[in-house]
Amino acid sequence: MEPVIECQGLTKRYGSLLAVDHVDLAVGRGEVFGFLGPNGAGKSTTIRMLLGLIRPDAGRALLFGQSVAAGQRRVLKRVGALVESPALYDYLSGRKNLEILSDMSGGCPRKRIDEVLELVGLSGRQKDRVGTYSHGMRQRLGLAQALLPKPELLVLDEPATGLDPEGIVEIRNLLRYLGESEQMTIFVSSHLLHEVQATCTDVGLLSRGRLVTRGRVADLLRQGHLEATIGIDDAARGREVLRSLPFVLAVESEDSALRVRVEAERLADANRALVAAGLAVSALVPRQGNLEELYMSVMTEAGHACSSAD
Amino acid sequence: MLALVRIELSKLYRRRGTYVSFACLAALVLLVAVPISCYKEKVDHSLRDELSSGMGDDWVVGGKVLAGPFVPRVMLFWPMRKLVVNILLALFAAMAGGSAIAGEYSAGTLRTILTRPPARWKVFVAKFVVMAIYAASLAIFFGLFAFIVGYALFGRGALVFADMPADMGSGPRPMGAPIIQEGAAVQMLGQAYLLMGVSIIAAMSLALFVSSFTSHPLTAAGAALGILLLSTIVGTLGSAPKEIEFLAFFRTIRPYLLTTHMNLYEIPLARGLDQAARVALTSSAGWLAGYCAAFFAGGLLVFRRRDILC
Numbered sequence: 001m002e003p004v005i006e007c008q009g010l011t012k013r014y015g016s017l018l019a020v021d022h023v024d025l026a027v028g029r030g031e032v033f034g035f036l037g038p039n040g041a042g043k044s045t046t047i048r049m050l051l052g053l054i055r056p057d058a059g060r061a062l063l064f065g066q067s068v069a070a071g072q073r074r075v076l077k078r079v080g081a082l083v084e085s086p087a088l089y090d091y092l093s094g095r096k097n098l099e100i101l102s103d104m105s106g107g108c109p110r111k112r113i114d115e116v117l118e119l120v121g122l123s124g125r126q127k128d129r130v131g132t133y134s135h136g137m138r139q140r141l142g143l144a145q146a147l148l149p150k151p152e153l154l155v156l157d158e159p160a161t162g163l164d165p166e167g168i169v170e171i172r173n174l175l176r177y178l179g180e181s182e183q184m185t186i187f188v189s190s191h192l193l194h195e196v197q198a199t200c201t202d203v204g205l206l207s208r209g210r211l212v213t214r215g216r217v218a219d220l221l222r223q224g225h226l227e228a229t230i231g232i233d234d235a236a237r238g239r240e241v242l243r244s245l246p247f248v249l250a251v252e253s254e255d256s257a258l259r260v261r262v263e264a265e266r267l268a269d270a271n272r273a274l275v276a277a278g279l280a281v282s283a284l285v286p287r288q289g290n291l292e293e294l295y296m297s298v299m300t301e302a303g304h305a306c307s308s309a310d
Numbered sequence: 311m312l313a314l315v316r317i318e319l320s321k322l323y324r325r326r327g328t329y330v331s332f333a334c335l336a337a338l339v340l341l342v343a344v345p346i347s348c349y350k351e352k353v354d355h356s357l358r359d360e361l362s363s364g365m366g367d368d369w370v371v372g373g374k375v376l377a378g379p380f381v382p383r384v385m386l387f388w389p390m391r392k393l394v395v396n397i398l399l400a401l402f403a404a405m406a407g408g409s410a411i412a413g414e415y416s417a418g419t420l421r422t423i424l425t426r427p428p429a430r431w432k433v434f435v436a437k438f439v440v441m442a443i444y445a446a447s448l449a450i451f452f453g454l455f456a457f458i459v460g461y462a463l464f465g466r467g468a469l470v471f472a473d474m475p476a477d478m479g480s481g482p483r484p485m486g487a488p489i490i491q492e493g494a495a496v497q498m499l500g501q502a503y504l505l506m507g508v509s510i511i512a513a514m515s516l517a518l519f520v521s522s523f524t525s526h527p528l529t530a531a532g533a534a535l536g537i538l539l540l541s542t543i544v545g546t547l548g549s550a551p552k553e554i555e556f557l558a559f560f561r562t563i564r565p566y567l568l569t570t571h572m573n574l575y576e577i578p579l580a581r582g583l584d585q586a587a588r589v590a591l592t593s594s595a596g597w598l599a600g601y602c603a604a605f606f607a608g609g610l611l612v613f614r615r616r617d618i619l620c
């Protein structure tokens with residue numbers, strides 16, 4: 001099946017700065033794709049190229065097989081987008097903004113506008129000028145604007161910035177709902193790794209304009225090794241047994257339990273070895289893999305000192 | 311396309327700033343008309359003097375000399391019309407044209423609307439059309455308001471008015487003042503204000519052109535106004551008498567300047583539309599159309615390919 005988003009050798013320079021560097025990426029229908037990377041990695045630049053806001057210096061960016069930059073703009077009817085901070089007309093009401101943007105996409109019933117306003121929790125303030133909105137309210141209106149045309153593909157650039165905790169949870173639930181129930185393909189850039197882990201099926205990690213990792217979240221987290229906490233009657237002996245196993249990478253005592261790091265899929269073998277040695281294993285709790293750790297290790301490997309530009 | 315024009319229009323008339331220019335023009339008309347009304351007798355007297363100065367001392371001027379058409383005509387006396395058209399109206403055109411694209415660019419709303427399906431060229435054409443309507447409506451409002459105030463204060467009647475000579479005040483002032491019948495006066499002034507609309511459209515298209523490649527509305531407006539004022543200055547130097555030899559260069563380029571042809575609204579004022587005037591008018595109108603077309607084409611070319619980085 002044709003991918004919904006496809007980048008082929010996508011490249012963008014700003015003067016001597018290579019902002020996006022030969023990115024090849026495909027996102028399939030129904031994926032909720034988290035696009036991660038440090039500040040300045042090139043996420044927004046990639047998103048702008050996808051939507052035809054800027055022209056790539058090399059390569060192509062395709063949506064449903066069509067290139068917006070090459071003038072195939074009808075495809076944008078199937079896309080809802082929020083690029084960086086939502087920019088709306090301050091002197092118009094929230095509702096009027098939506099009416100204008102809906103007219104630009106060929107119009108939609110008034111009921112749909114009511115629906116999205118309700119969905120983002122702005123019904124009560126729809127008649128007020130956007131100039132009077134708080135940061136989070138603008139973010140919500142930007143989201144409403146993206147959802148308005150009932151898109152098949154939703155492109156969101158850091159949708160949760162400025163939202164209150166309820167708002168963040170609402171976005172999480174909304175993205176889950178749209179992805180699972182509405183089968184919408186979602187491409188979302190974010191720095192909130194917990195949120196990404198909770199909502200995305202797939203992620204791509206961008207570092208200095210290069211796509212360094214891409215895969216299904218579950219696969220990536222399982223990749224390599226697994227950590228687990230083992231409750232055991234004799235911790236000292238347990239430690240000895242585990243240390244002798246070649247696939248156990250590390251063992252540490254943690255109160256009366258043990259914390260182990262084993263090669264992927266080998267936790268059961270470790271358990272078997274403990275039981276065979278006559279030890280009573282009272283608990284075996286694999287620790288949920290963590291996107292944050294994965295992110296940090298990938299970025300360190302990619303040589304991206306996360307907070308400092310070199 | 312029509313939908314886009316409607317959207318641009320609704321954005322224009324919902325912005326409070328739009329009305330500042332109209333309010334300014336109304337204030338200007340009142341500032342001139344109200345004192346005339348207060349010193350009605352004196353003005354009346356001096357107009358009669360003016361009329362009889364062309365005749366012998368023993369002529370007495372009877373009938374009404376101060377009537378409605380006097381106000382729209384006095385708004386166009388030299389050199390005030392230069393200040394109004396080349397500075398005030400040029401400023402309004404530059405501000406509106408500047409904010410139409412560069413304003414939306416810097417506010418970020420351009421990126422919001424350009425992620426919607428309509429082609430960029432259509433967005434540009436819609437903006438151009440609406441800005442042309444706005445430019446023309448400035449001149450039409452100015453004229454109409456002057457007529458309304460004139461008729462409200464002074465009632466119906468013919469036009470008696472003696473203008474200063476337009477060639478930098480040099481040369482002898484013609485004796486006497488012409489009397490123009492009411493119908494002819496209304497027609498002449500109507501033509502002048504409509505042609506002024508054409509001039510402002512040309513200034514506006516310059517501003518929109520500059521706006522298409524600048525990122526801040528003030529930069530765009532400042533640059534456009536700067537160009538217009540520079541052109542006015544050069545044109546003024548170029549209209550100096552031939553005896554001043556070092557101004558020869560300015561005389562050479564004067565016939566090609568945008569602002570020179572923006573003076574076309576003066577043509578009906580000077581002598582009505584006789585054969586020579588028609589030729590001059592057609593030539594200037596052709597030049598303005600050429601300028602507009604060039605600015606339109608240039609703006610369109612830039613806007614279609616521009617990277618939206620804001």
Ligand SMILES: Nc1ncnc2c1ncn2[C@@H]1O[C@H](COP(=O)(O)OP(=O)(O)OP(=O)(O)O)[C@@H](O)[C@H]1O
Nearest residue numbers: 014017019037038039040041042043044045046619
């Ligand atoms: N208009 C511009 N002119 C010059 N350089 C730019 C411009 N916009 C972005 N860049 C550079 O391109 C690189 C990528 O920027 P981009 O905005 O795509 O990063 P990002 O991944 O979205 O970062 P963030 O997480 O901070 O939003 C950065 O180094 C940035 O400095």
Ligand SMILES: [Mg+2]
Nearest residue numbers: 043044084157
């Ligand atoms: Mg960004």
